[in-house]
Amino acid sequence: MATVLIIGSGAREHALAQTFAQSDQVKQIYVAPGNPGMKDAKIKLVDIATSDQTALATFAIHHVIDLTVVGAEGPLVDGIVDTFQAQGLTIFGPNKAAAQLEGSKTFMKRLVLDHQIPTARALTVDTVTKAQAAVKALGWPIVIKQDGLAAGKGVRILEDAVSSERVIQAIYQANPTARLVIEEYLEGREFSIFSLVGKRQVIHTPVAQDHKRRFEGGQGPNTGGMGAYSPVPFASPELVEEAINQLVTPLLDAMAATGCPYQGILYTGVMLTTEGPKVIEYNVRFGDPEAQVVLPQLRSDLYILIQDLLAGRPVTPRWQTEQTYIGVVLVNPDYPTATTRAYMVPGFSAKLRVNYGGVTTNAGQLVSQGGRVVTVITAATKLAEAQAKIYRLLADQPTDLAYRRDIGQQGLAE
Numbered sequence: 001m002a003t004v005l006i007i008g009s010g011a012r013e014h015a016l017a018q019t020f021a022q023s024d025q026v027k028q029i030y031v032a033p034g035n036p037g038m039k040d041a042k043i044k045l046v047d048i049a050t051s052d053q054t055a056l057a058t059f060a061i062h063h064v065i066d067l068t069v070v071g072a073e074g075p076l077v078d079g080i081v082d083t084f085q086a087q088g089l090t091i092f093g094p095n096k097a098a099a100q101l102e103g104s105k106t107f108m109k110r111l112v113l114d115h116q117i118p119t120a121r122a123l124t125v126d127t128v129t130k131a132q133a134a135v136k137a138l139g140w141p142i143v144i145k146q147d148g149l150a151a152g153k154g155v156r157i158l159e160d161a162v163s164s165e166r167v168i169q170a171i172y173q174a175n176p177t178a179r180l181v182i183e184e185y186l187e188g189r190e191f192s193i194f195s196l197v198g199k200r201q202v203i204h205t206p207v208a209q210d211h212k213r214r215f216e217g218g219q220g221p222n223t224g225g226m227g228a229y230s231p232v233p234f235a236s237p238e239l240v241e242e243a244i245n246q247l248v249t250p251l252l253d254a255m256a257a258t259g260c261p262y263q264g265i266l267y268t269g270v271m272l273t274t275e276g277p278k279v280i281e282y283n284v285r286f287g288d289p290e291a292q293v294v295l296p297q298l299r300s301d302l303y304i305l306i307q308d309l310l311a312g313r314p315v316t317p318r319w320q321t322e323q324t325y326i327g328v329v330l331v332n333p334d335y336p337t338a339t340t341r342a343y344m345v346p347g348f349s350a351k352l353r354v355n356y357g358g359v360t361t362n363a364g365q366l367v368s369q370g371g372r373v374v375t376v377i378t379a380a381t382k383l384a385e386a387q388a389k390i391y392r393l394l395a396d397q398p399t400d401l402a403y404r405r406d407i408g409q410q411g412l413a414e
Contacts (some may be wrong), residue, residue, distance in 0.1 A: 001026070001027035001028075001395050002023075002025050002026050002027065002060060002066040002067065002365060003026070003027065003028045003029075003030070003063060003064060003065050003066055004020050004028070004029045004030070004065065004066065004067050004068070004069065004280055004302060004382065005029075005030045005032065005046075005056075005059070005060055005063075005065045005067070005068040005069075005305065006029065006030070006031045006032070006034075006068075006069050006070075006071055007031075007032055007033075007050050007056065007068065007069070007070045007071060007072065007075055007080065008031070008032075008034075008050060008072040009031070009035050009071070009357075010031050010035075010071070010074070010087040010288055010357040010358070010372070011039075011288055011289060011291075011292055011329075011355035011356060011357035011372070011375040012071050012072075012285075012286055012287075012288035012291040012292065012355075012357075013031055013034065013071040013072070013187060013375065014031075014034075014035075014037065014038045014355040014356055014357070015291045015292045015295045015296075015355045015375075016069060016071055016286070016291065016295065017029050017031055017034075017038060017040075017042075017300075018040075018295075018303055018353075019219050019298060019302045019357070020069075020370070021040065021042040021043060022295050022301075023301045023302060023303040023304070025300070025301060025303045025304060026042070026303050027042070028042060028044065029042050029043045029044070030044050030045075030046045030059075030063065030065070030167055031043060031044070031045055031046065032042075032045075032046035032047075032048045032049075032050065032056060032059070033045065033046065033047055033048060033049060033050070033104045033319060034046065035281045035356055035357065035358070035359050035360070035369075036048070036294070036356075036359060036360060036361045036366060037345075037354075037357075037359045037374070038356060040298070042127065043048075046059060048358050050074060050075045050182075051071055051074065051075065051078065052407070053075070053079070053080050053083045054083070056068075056080065056083075056084075057083055057084055057087050057089060058092075060084065060087075060089050061087060061089065061314055065089065066090060066307075067090050067091075067092065067303065067306060067307060067384070068084060068090065068091040068092070069091075069092050069093070069286060069306070070091070070092070070093040070264075071286065071291075072285065073099075073103075073283065073284060074284050075265075076093050076096075076102075076103075076284050077096070077098040077099045077100075077102065077103035077284075078096070079095070079096030079099075079395070080093070080329075081093045081094060081095045081096070081099075082095050082096050082262075083414050085382060086376060087343070088366065090266070090307075090310065091184075092263070092264055092306050092309075092310060093154075093263070093265070093284070093285070094262055094263060094264045094265035094284050094302055095263075097259070097260045097370040098255060098260045098261065098262045098263070098264075098284070099297065100260070101226065101255070101260075101262070101266075101282050101283075101284055102281075102283045102285075103148065103284075104146050104147060104148065105145050105146075105147045105148070105181045105281075106124050106181060108180050108281070108282055109122050109124065110124075111251075111254055111255070111258065112251070112254075112279060114254075115250055115251075115253075115254040116258075117165055117246070117247060117250050117251060117254070117279060118246055118247065118275075118277065118278040118279065119278050119279045120143070120183040120184045120185075120186050120274065120278065120280070121138060121183065121184045121279075121391075122138075122181055122182060122183040122184070123137065123138065123181075123182050124179065124181050124182075125179070125180050125182060126177065126178070126179045126180070128168060128169070128172045128239045130391075131144075131166060131168045131171075131172070131180055131182060132165070135161075135164050135165075135168070135182060138182060138184045139184070140158065140159060140160055140161065140164070140185075141157055141158060141159050141185035142157075142158050142164055142182060142183070142184070142185060143155060143156070143157055143158075143183040143184070143185050144164070144167060144168070144171075144180055144181075144182055144183075145180065145181040145182075145183065145401070146157065146171070146178065146179075146180060147178075147179040147180065147181060147241040155222050156222070157185060157276075157347055159221075160376075166179045166365065168180075169296060183352070186271045186273055186278060186280065187273060187274075188271045188272045188273040188278075189211050189234060189271070189272045189344075189410065190209060190210070190234045190266070190269065190270065190271055190272070190276070190280065190380055191207045191208065191232045191238065191270050191283075192207060192208045192209065192210060192267060192269055192270065192287055192290050192296060193205075193207055193243060193244065193247075193248060193267070193270060194207075194265060194266070194267055194268075194286060194287070194290070194291075195244075195248055195265070195266040195268065196263070196264075196265055196266070196305070196306070196309055197262050197263050197264060197266055197309075198263065198308070198309025198310060198312065198395030199263070199309065199310065199311065199312035200312045201230025201309060201312070201314060201315060202249075202252065203305075203309070203315060203317055204240075205294045205297070205298075205319070206231045206294055206297055207230065207231055207232050207235045207240055207407075207409070208228050208229065208230035208231075208232065208287070208290040208293055208294055209228060209229055209230070209232045209288060209410065210225050210227075210289065210290055211224070211225065211226045211227045211228065211404060211406075212225060212226070214336060214404075215404065216225060216331055216404055216405060216406045217406065221336055221352075222336075223329075223331075223335065223336045223371070223372075224288060224336075224371070224372055225287065225288055225289045225290070225329060225372070226289075226329050226331070226403070226404045226407070227289060227326070227328045227329050227375075227403070227404055227407030227408075228287075228289045228292070228293050228325070228326075228327050228370045229291045229293055229324060229326040229327070229383060229386070229387075229407060229411060230290070230293040230294050230297065230325050230409070231285070231324065231326065232411055233383065234272070234411065235272075235409045239277070240274070240295065241275070242277060243268070243277040246276070246277060247268050247270060247278075247279045248266070248268050248275060249316065251268070251279075251282065252266070263310075264284060264285070265284070265285050265286050265287065266282065266283075266284065267281075267282060267283035267284070267285065267287050267290075268282055269281045269282070269283070282341050288357075288372075288375075289329050289375045290355075292327045292355045292375045292377050293326060293327045293377055294325075296325055296377065296379070296386070297325060298317065298318075298351060299318040299319060299320055300315075300317045300318045305317055305402070310382045322381065322387045323379040323380060323381055323386070324379060324380060324381070324382060324383045324385075325377060325378070325386065325389075326375065326377065326378060326379070326383070326386040326387055326390050326407060326408050327375045327377040327407070328375070328376055328377075328391075328403050328404070328407050329357075329372050329373075329374070329375050329392055329403060329404075330372075330374050330375075330376065330399065330401040330402070330403045331371055331372050331373055331401060331402050332358075332370070332371050332374050332401070332402070333374065333400065333402040334338040335371035336371055338371075339371075342362065342367040342368050342369065343367060343368040343373070343399075343400045343401055344358075344365060344366075344367055344368075344399075344400070344402070345359055345365075345366040345367060345368060345373060345374060345399075346397050346398070346399045346401075347397070348376055348393075349393045349396065349397065351378060351389075351393055352376045352377065352378055352390070352393055353376070353377040353378065354374060354375070354376055354377075355374065355375045355376075355377070356373075356374050357370070357372050357373055357374055357375065358370030358371060358372055358373045358374060359374065368401065372376040372407075373401055374401075376390065376393075376394065377390075378390045378393065383408050383411050383412060384412055387407065387408045387412070389411075390407075391405060
């Protein structure tokens with residue numbers, strides 16, 4: 001019987017732990033650091049920070065961990081895969097060089113443009129003057145991305161010269177050496193492709209659609225994600241295959257060609273434009289909350305699947321095809337603004353799958369700790385049925401936490 005270590009603390013890591021817990025091969029799952037909402041007969045929390053690579057590797061050695069999976073992007077960008085592999089430990093994820101794909105938007109954009117992968121026109125700048133010139137050259141609306149990690153919130157979409165100038169000035173006042181990627185705004189519909197990349201094989205999950213904006217109708221600031229659903233009605237098998245052939249496979253080939261062969265989970269953010277699919281961004285791990293609606297669809301054993309991918313053994317995963325999964329994220333009402341106020345986390349209907357994120361305990365009660373608190377998930381034959389079901393169940397459970405009430409709406413337009 002195997003032991004698994006998951007590195008991270010959010011709802012995505014809880015979803016991973018729940019999926020591994022379904023394996024007959026796995027006897028114990030450790031999550032470092034995890035959160036109190038994850039506790040289960042098979043799941044134990046480990047009080048080690050995701051940044052403490054030495055302590056994590058030592059734990060993995062002492063507890064004879066058979067497989068480590070990294071949920072959060074920070075440790076990957078910092079090189080935790082290199083640290084574990086140097087100790088002879090089995091870990092699924094890209095090494096530090098390959099993790100630049102998410103850690104540096106400049107690296108990613110240069111790679112994509114050099115290899116002619118369809119994407120938005122972009123310019124990389126490092127001064128106020130260059131940023132102003134780039135904005136004028138590309139026109140409005142304009143997309144401004146800060147280089148480096150930003151927990152899904154480092155993107156600003158600006159509609160006019162006044163707002164873009166204000167944002168540029170604020171960025172360079174805070175950091176005079178800031179590096180920005182300034183892109184043309186792409187119109188279209190988004191969806192996400194997740195690829196599990198092994199030694200000699202790549203497999204793809206059902207696609208999902210995330211909802212980044214804080215409020216209904218795609219209004220308000222970008223967040224780490226307010227909800228998701230999967231599969232996506234407008235993303236036909238033919239369209240998904242086209243996106244994989246144009247955006248995923250060439251990227252993996254480009255990474256190998258530049259000396260950064262990729263292994264692990266690859267997220268490809270796709271915009272379906274009038275010119276066809278174009279890549280918005282790549283991430284080096286599962287998205288949150290997309291993982292919460294994708295992983296429950298797996299009917300194969302995740303532990304065996306990943307071990308076979310790492311070993312280069314051929315795999316044929318099984319995914320459900322009968323239902324649509326939908327997840328709604330409950331957040332602190334002030335999110336994404338930082339706040340220290342804690343809210344009670346309610347109990348939820350047994351008809352909902354629950355993945356806890358930003359929670360802690362107070363007198364034995366789960367309370368919020370941070371912005372995104374919990375993801376609740378359900379499924380039904382049709383998207384409209386799943387949407388109605390999840391909001392009906394949420395309405396039956398009063399809470400002070402906030403959530404969007406239109407998750408899945410774009411898929412219903414089909």
